[in-house]
Amino acid sequence: MELRDTLDQSALERPAEVDWFQYKLKHVDVTSKARRGEFVTPHGVVQTPAFMPVGTQGTVKGLEIGLVHQTGAEMILGNTYHLSLRPGDDIVAELGGLHKFMGWHGPILTDSGGFQIFSLAQMRKVTEKEAIFQSHIDGRKIHLSPERSIEIQENLGSDIAMVLDHVVELPNETKVIREAMNRSIRWAKRCQDAATRKDQAQFAIVQGGLDEGLRVECAQRLTELEFPGYAIGGLSVGEPPPEMYRILDATCPALPTNKPRYLMGVGRPEDLLEGIRRGVDLFDCVMPTRNGRNALAFTDEGTVRVRNAKYQRDSTPLDPKSVPQVAGLSRAYFRHLFMAKEMLGPILLSLHNVAYYQRLMREARQAIEEDRFEAYYEQKMAGWSSGG
Amino acid sequence: MELRDTLDQSALERPAEVDWFQYKLKHVDVTSKARRGEFVTPHGVVQTPAFMPVGTQGTVKGLEIGLVHQTGAEMILGNTYHLSLRPGDDIVAELGGLHKFMGWHGPILTDSGGFQIFSLAQMRKVTEKEAIFQSHIDGRKIHLSPERSIEIQENLGSDIAMVLDHVVELPNETKVIREAMNRSIRWAKRCQDAATRKDQAQFAIVQGGLDEGLRVECAQRLTELEFPGYAIGGLSVGEPPPEMYRILDATCPALPTNKPRYLMGVGRPEDLLEGIRRGVDLFDCVMPTRNGRNALAFTDEGTVRVRNAKYQRDSTPLDPKSVPQVAGLSRAYFRHLFMAKEMLGPILLSLHNVAYYQRLMREARQAIEEDRFEAYYEQKMAGWSSGG
Numbered sequence: 001m002e003l004r005d006t007l008d009q010s011a012l013e014r015p016a017e018v019d020w021f022q023y024k025l026k027h028v029d030v031t032s033k034a035r036r037g038e039f040v041t042p043h044g045v046v047q048t049p050a051f052m053p054v055g056t057q058g059t060v061k062g063l064e065i066g067l068v069h070q071t072g073a074e075m076i077l078g079n080t081y082h083l084s085l086r087p088g089d090d091i092v093a094e095l096g097g098l099h100k101f102m103g104w105h106g107p108i109l110t111d112s113g114g115f116q117i118f119s120l121a122q123m124r125k126v127t128e129k130e131a132i133f134q135s136h137i138d139g140r141k142i143h144l145s146p147e148r149s150i151e152i153q154e155n156l157g158s159d160i161a162m163v164l165d166h167v168v169e170l171p172n173e174t175k176v177i178r179e180a181m182n183r184s185i186r187w188a189k190r191c192q193d194a195a196t197r198k199d200q201a202q203f204a205i206v207q208g209g210l211d212e213g214l215r216v217e218c219a220q221r222l223t224e225l226e227f228p229g230y231a232i233g234g235l236s237v238g239e240p241p242p243e244m245y246r247i248l249d250a251t252c253p254a255l256p257t258n259k260p261r262y263l264m265g266v267g268r269p270e271d272l273l274e275g276i277r278r279g280v281d282l283f284d285c286v287m288p289t290r291n292g293r294n295a296l297a298f299t300d301e302g303t304v305r306v307r308n309a310k311y312q313r314d315s316t317p318l319d320p321k322s323v324p325q326v327a328g329l330s331r332a333y334f335r336h337l338f339m340a341k342e343m344l345g346p347i348l349l350s351l352h353n354v355a356y357y358q359r360l361m362r363e364a365r366q367a368i369e370e371d372r373f374e375a376y377y378e379q380k381m382a383g384w385s386s387g388g
Numbered sequence: 389m390e391l392r393d394t395l396d397q398s399a400l401e402r403p404a405e406v407d408w409f410q411y412k413l414k415h416v417d418v419t420s421k422a423r424r425g426e427f428v429t430p431h432g433v434v435q436t437p438a439f440m441p442v443g444t445q446g447t448v449k450g451l452e453i454g455l456v457h458q459t460g461a462e463m464i465l466g467n468t469y470h471l472s473l474r475p476g477d478d479i480v481a482e483l484g485g486l487h488k489f490m491g492w493h494g495p496i497l498t499d500s501g502g503f504q505i506f507s508l509a510q511m512r513k514v515t516e517k518e519a520i521f522q523s524h525i526d527g528r529k530i531h532l533s534p535e536r537s538i539e540i541q542e543n544l545g546s547d548i549a550m551v552l553d554h555v556v557e558l559p560n561e562t563k564v565i566r567e568a569m570n571r572s573i574r575w576a577k578r579c580q581d582a583a584t585r586k587d588q589a590q591f592a593i594v595q596g597g598l599d600e601g602l603r604v605e606c607a608q609r610l611t612e613l614e615f616p617g618y619a620i621g622g623l624s625v626g627e628p629p630p631e632m633y634r635i636l637d638a639t640c641p642a643l644p645t646n647k648p649r650y651l652m653g654v655g656r657p658e659d660l661l662e663g664i665r666r667g668v669d670l671f672d673c674v675m676p677t678r679n680g681r682n683a684l685a686f687t688d689e690g691t692v693r694v695r696n697a698k699y700q701r702d703s704t705p706l707d708p709k710s711v712p713q714v715a716g717l718s719r720a721y722f723r724h725l726f727m728a729k730e731m732l733g734p735i736l737l738s739l740h741n742v743a744y745y746q747r748l749m750r751e752a753r754q755a756i757e758e759d760r761f762e763a764y765y766e767q768k769m770a771g772w773s774s775g776g
Contacts, residue, residue: 058724059732064713064739067452087700087724095703095720103717312475315483325452329491332483336446336475343731344447351452 021201021228023048023260023281029367031374032277033252036365039229039260039281041107041159042199043099044074048260048281049364051272051357052077052109053288057086058102061289062343062350065103070323071351072358075107075159077284080152081116085135085142089155097157109284110158112149112191114184114205115233115265118167126166128183146190154197160229162264163191165205167234177209181218188222203229203262210243212250219254230255231262232280236271245274252279269298269360270384273377276364288357292350295338299356300383306334306349323355409589409616411436411648411669417755419762420665421640424753427617427648427669429495429547430587431487432462436648436669437752439660439745440465440497441676445474446490449677450731450738453491458711459739460746463495463547465672468540469504473523473530477543485545497672498546500537500579502572502593503621503653506555514554516571534578542585548617550652551579553593555622565597569606576610591617591650598631600638607642618643619650620668624659633662640667657686657748658772661765664752676745680738683726687744688771694722694737711743 019040027036037048053060053068056079060068068076078098083089095101098108117124117131124133130145146164153161164187166180184207191202204227208214215232222230232251235244248263255261262282263275272283288298297304297318304311304318314331321327326348337345360380367376407428415424425436441448441456444467448456456464466486471477483489486496505512505519512521518533534552541549552575554568572595579590592615596602603620610618620639623632636651643649650670651663660671676686685692685706692699692706702719709715714736725733748768755764 057728057730058721059730062731062735064452064455064732064735066713086728087720091701091720094701095718101718101721101724103713103721313479313482325454325491330483330489332475332479333446333489333491336489340445340470340474342445342447343450343734344452346731347450347452347735 020199023229023258025257027369029277029373030371032377033279034276034364034368034373035279035281036368037260037281041075041201043105043107043159046074046107047365049272049276049361049368050074050282051361052282052284053354053357054284054286055079055102055104055108056286057082058092058098060350060354062293062347063289063354067323067325067351068104068354069106070325071355072362073106073354075109076104078108078110078156078158079116080110080149080156080162081113081120081144083156084113084152085137089152093155093157099157107159108156109160109203110153110156110162111264112153112162112164112205113144114149114162114165114167117144118169126183128186131164131166146187147194150191150194150202154195154200157197158200161191161195161200161202162231163188163202163204163227165207165233167207167237168209170209170234170237170239172209174209174211174214177207177211178214181207181209181214185218185221188227189225192225192227201228203227203231203260205231205233205264206251206255207234209234210239210247212247215247215251216254219251223254223256227259229260229262231264233264235263236266241271241274244271245278248275248278248280269357270381272357272360273364273380276368277373277377288353289350292353293346295345295349297334297349297356298353300380301386302384304331306331306345307338308335311335318352319356319359321359322352326352326355408587411617411646413645415757417665417761418759420765421667422664422752422756422761423667423669424756425648425669429463429589431493431495431547434462434495435753437660437664437749437756438462438670439749440670440672441742441745442672442674443467443490443492443496444674445470446480446486448738448742450681450735451677451742455711455713455739456492456742457494458713459743460750461494461742463497464492466496466498466544466546467504468498468537468544468550469501469508469532471544472501472540473525477540481543481545487545495547496544497548497591498541498544498550499652500541500550500552500593501532502537502550502553502555505532506557514571516574519552519554534575535582538579538582538590542583542588545585546588549579549583549588549590550619551576551590551592551615553595553621555595555625556597558597558622558625558627560597562597562599562602565595565599566602569595569597569602573606573609576615577613580613580615589616591615591619591648593619593621593652594639594643595622597622598627598635600635603635603639604642607639611642611644615647617648617650619652621652623651624654629659629662632659633666636663636666636668657745658769660745660748661752661768664756665761665765676741677738680741681734683733683737685722685737685744686741688768689774690772692719694719694733695726696723699723706740707744707747709747710740714740714743
């Protein structure tokens with residue numbers, strides 16, 4: 001019972017309502033723009049920079065939620081689109097909200113469904129009022145307006161709700177990108193107006209494609225609406241990484257320094273460090289769990305394909321600094337699990353990868369505190385390109 | 389690091405070699421033949437009656453091994469046939485043995501391969517020298533003699549090795565069953581002669597089909613060979629449960645009281661209690677994990693099919709007395725995980741079922757100590773037939 005009691009305890013000891021959703025910038029690295037901060041939510045404090053494991057359907061795929069906690073993850077992401085279709089946000093609400101439903105007692109951020117409309121849904125149509133599309137599960141027609149997105153997220157009871165945004169393919173005509181950006185800003189305002197829960201904050205999402213001018217304009221106009229946090233959306237959709245870094249270079253300085261900055265859906269370990277050194281505070285990505293299921297491990301020497309025959313008798317661990325559940329296991333054992341098609345392979349490698357991302361964030365936070373983030377960044381990049 | 393340190397610690401504090409493999413009969417229930425005992429192994433003491441979760445291929449399917457430990461399981465089972473084919477017992481030995489390979493630091497029992505020859509292998513042929521059969525993985529021809537079975541199990545480094553036995557289909561001619569029994573006894577002696585490890589005990593296996601006379605004869609002849617433990621094999625292969633109970637009624641009294649008794653491959657919760665009240669000490673079965681993967685939960689009210697639509701909004705847990713990882717989760721959440729085809733469904737339901745079996749054993753041990761096993765048995769049987 002110890003673990004659960006501890007978790008419940010921390011929920012009980014949550015700060016008074018007045019402090020919720022404050023971002024405290026504790027330190028800026030002198031060698032880069034990397035920021036060390038704290039963000040307060042009704043379910044606990046998040047130390048930033050932070051990486052949120054993705055719990056699309058009310059589960060961080062393959063991982064008992066206590067194990068996710070043990071990796072050091074403080075906040076996880078839930079998915080508005082998926083959970084509204086199955087089991088249904090009304091059912092989650094009836095069962096006490098997403099925290100209770102999935103047994104995670106720390107902070108939860110829910111996305112708005114905007115990205116899933118863009119990436120998953122068939123026959124989508126976006127009007128000023130709402131997005132209309134077919135469910136990827138049963139083809140049923142779904143209406144998702146900014147107001148409905150917030151209603152879903154309030155039903156789920158997340159600590160942070162994302163505004164509904166209009167994501168478009170890249171590359172695209174400037175006119176199309178500008179229209180989607182303008183709509184995203186109008187929708188952000190509508191989300192703000194629709195909010196009824198005091199224990200849930202909304203983050204706005206900066207759009208504008210790969211156009212620096214549009215990004216800056218969007219950031220400024222959303223800043224005027226005074227959200228408690230700002231996301232950078234519509235990236236990591238296939239553009240070359242340097243394009244993404246260029247947009248971060250332009251966008252981060254246009255965002256308020258006293259609010260957290262969240263780069264949505266990103267990414268590889270190198271993308272995280274590239275984001276942090278440009279002033280990003282929050283990340284999420286399915287990569288640690290998805291790659292874990294596909295036998296690909298993140299390590300300090302770059303990615304490792306654990307099915308490779310060269311690991312057949314390899315007694316070395318993937319990461320001796322990982323959580324105890326995997327730190328003592330050999331590469332040979334991981335290979336065996338995948339060769340034998342055992343569920344435990346995807347499970348333990350997802351755990352390893354999530355733990356690796358969390359260790360990366362812990363190290364990054366410490367490097368910022370000690371004003372040596374650029375040296376840390378150089379060291380990690382060198383290791384990752386060493387090829388194991 | 390706490391969990392692993394604790395486990396390693398207990399391995400270090402193992403008793404002096406002289407005590408290994410002693411069975412201490414602590415108490416016999418006055419209301420039945422149920423026995424409360426302790427069995428000492430190089431990797432720790434096992435409180436009996438005990439249920440061993442099955443780790444066929446070096447993993448209790450779907451369960452991070454620390455979670456298995458947290459259910460209260462003290463000993464697990466590994467599979468000679470599967471591990472010798474993949475990854476190979478030579479590789480497991482090179483990597484430090486099965487305990488280290490899979491990260492389980494408690495006692496391990498390995499079966500001999502006899503049952504897998506019977507149930508899995510194609511084109512098997514059994515001679516006095518050995519069993520010859522095709523691998524179910526690649527069709528390769530495998531020779532498994534009593535000596536080779538012990539060599540594999542010594543390579544795996546289990547605490548308890550099972551002798552190679554000759555399992556035959558039931559029903560069958562008495563002549564065939566008698567021949568297989570006689571061969572099993574000769575093979576048991578050859579296994580005994582082949583042993584080289586002082587830190588591994590061998591258990592003999594009583595055969596004899598559904599013939600009480602043959603079972604008693606086999607038990608007596610094996611008892612003369614003075615093994616540190618005795619198994620009852622060749623049951624739970626499709627015969628009606630009362631037939632199995634009849635064979636236990638005949639066989640248990642023919643076994644020495646100062647040695648542990650292990651009923652192989654059994655079974656359902658009711659079979660465990662039926663075995664215990666006839667004097668059985670050890671059990672193993674894939675049922676908790678296999679049924680867990682198939683959305684079937686064991687509970688005090690009988691089995692529960694968690695996909696059932698009636699659980700869609702059911703906020704009650706499957707078992708409030710379970711391990712904390714599942715005790716607080718609703719039936720609705722379990723249903724959601726299976727409906728959404730999430731890996732976590734099979735994972736958490738396997739965990740629930742293994743924990744349920746371990747709670748059953750804890751309760752049974754306490755009931756024996758308090759001389760109320762029959763009352764406990766009646767109470768559980770009534771609950772299981774209440775139909776939830």
